[in-house]
Amino acid sequence: MKIAIGADHAGYVLKDVVVPFIESLGHEIVDVGCDCSQSVDYPDYALPVCDLVASGEADRGILICGTGIGMSIAANKVKGIRCALVHDLFSAKATREHNDTNVLAMGERIIGPGVAQEIIRIWLETPFSHGERHLGRLNKVAQIEQPVALKSE
Template sequence: MKIVIGCDQGALTLKEHIKEVLKEFKDIIVEDVGTYTTDSVDYPDIAEKICDKITSGQAERGIALCGTGIGISIACNKVKGIRAALCHNAFTARMSRQHNDANVLAMGGRDISFGPADEIVRIWLTEKFLGGRHERRVNKIMSIEDK
């Protein structure tokens, strides 16, 4: 699986830490689309880079990070085909995959510490979409983009 990861300056430390966690998964290839310094950047630009990789088929999923995770998740969800989930704990990570088939995980670099972030990432990468009634609901969510 190919994962694309990106952040603004508010989550640079978290991004670098998560890249180390991703090395635990031998079947995952990671592409980092920035930012690479603490200089200020606009998170919508990073969100667009992440989402373009997913919607073009160059990556299967993405991890989007900003100071709170809120702004970058909103920006990601503006892109057709993206289901970004802002997760704060193991439960939200699990549900984002099982029930919502989230293809982007969003977190806040100023909001979450490494331990919980590690758990969230591991769960989000390993949980499967349950389908069934959840598939019907995801399809309804995606159809909103066509209105």
Template sequence: MKIAIGADHGGVELKAEVEKYLESQGHEYRDFGAFSTAAVDYPDIAVQVAEAVKNGEADRGILICGTGIGMSITANKVPGIRCALLSDVYSAKCTRDHNDANVMAMGARVIGPGLALEIVDAYLNKDFSNGERHVNRLKKIAEIEKKYNK
């Protein structure tokens, strides 16, 4: 699987841990930064990851900042992106199963690396259920997106 990954300065260290995991699992990834703990603006990175997923350059995206909140808000501004802010394994499975989330966000100051890797594993290894009720709900979300992105 091709993964677009990015973090701001608050998530750069956890991003390195996630990248090691991705390599160990045989995933390809493209790192959109940050590459140090020097302050950067999270919207600049989040939009690049979201656009890579939207444009088909990546199958899924992973975003990490201090809380994950800013990254998820930004990614969800890109049409076609469904970014879930995750801090537990159950939600990681459900967001794939029910919401077909194509980007996930985490907070490096909220969860530790052990849990973060479990969340990434659950997110990457769960497929969308394609259940009729879930498909219908995603269609409704897409219609709302169209209405407000004229």
């Protein structure tokens, strides 16, 4: 898979740790930055990752900031993105099986590198269950992204 990854100043250290791990699993990385501890704005890194995923240029995306909260909020504003903030192994698996998430958000200040790597491994390896109830729910979520038709007066 081609994985787009981005981080802000509070997540770039963890990003730099997980990139070689993801590559060791056989995946290609598109790293959109950042690579410094100077304060930057997380939407500036969430958007390029999500655009790559939404356009199909990347199969999945990973976003890292201090808590993962800001990145997940920004990511879920992009049409076609289903981003989950994950800090445990059970959620990593469930969010793929039940929600078919295409972007993963994590917080460097919340989890360590070992847990982050295991979350990523599980998230990348877990398939979507394709169950009828899950597909129905995802279709309802996709309808939320559609523009609301204005009532004619």
